[in-house]
Amino acid sequence: MRAILSLALLGLALAGCNRNSAIGNDREARVDPAASPAPIVAAGAALQNVETAAIKPETMSNADILALGGKVGRCAIKLTEVGFPSFLYRPNGSGAIKLNGKLIVLPNTGSGRFEADDLLVVLRPVDEVGNAGLKAAEMIIVPPGSREEMGYRGYIQCFKGGQA
Numbered sequence: 001m002r003a004i005l006s007l008a009l010l011g012l013a014l015a016g017c018n019r020n021s022a023i024g025n026d027r028e029a030r031v032d033p034a035a036s037p038a039p040i041v042a043a044g045a046a047l048q049n050v051e052t053a054a055i056k057p058e059t060m061s062n063a064d065i066l067a068l069g070g071k072v073g074r075c076a077i078k079l080t081e082v083g084f085p086s087f088l089y090r091p092n093g094s095g096a097i098k099l100n101g102k103l104i105v106l107p108n109t110g111s112g113r114f115e116a117d118d119l120l121v122v123l124r125p126v127d128e129v130g131n132a133g134l135k136a137a138e139m140i141i142v143p144p145g146s147r148e149e150m151g152y153r154g155y156i157q158c159f160k161g162g163q164a
Helices: 002-018 062-067
Strands: 075-078 085-089 095-099 102-106 108-110 113-116 119-129 135-142 150-158
Touching: 085 119, 085 150, 095 119, 102 113, 102 119, 119 150
Parallel strands: none
Antiparallel strands: 075 085, 075 150, 085 095, 095 102, 108 113, 113 119, 119 135, 135 150
């Protein structure tokens, strides 16, 4: 009897493990509600009272991308070639990153530099090409008040009218 009870409890515990709600995973549209976009907030407000070590770029959902105006004419930094964007920008225009569950729009302040409220994002091309043919790039993030930078390697993908 104990063995049956143990197996039943194990089955119940594992029943909830088959649901991955991370962005990019397939879900049933008729069952799951449509994702709502993250709020668009100024960098200073979005990162206020957030520990620097906890700041990491997040994957944008389709709702986030639409809230920023869509992909057309923009390029994206994706951490994997098949993933969703972590940084979306217009060549020679502003960019946006998702940090701390919020979308932060950053003006372009130079070649591959985007900054506001002491948050700096720098994009650097890398002389590599991924398996799917996308050019590699580095995304360097310097949070407000930090003396250290965080570096991420990903890929650039441009959408209709954008350039790498």
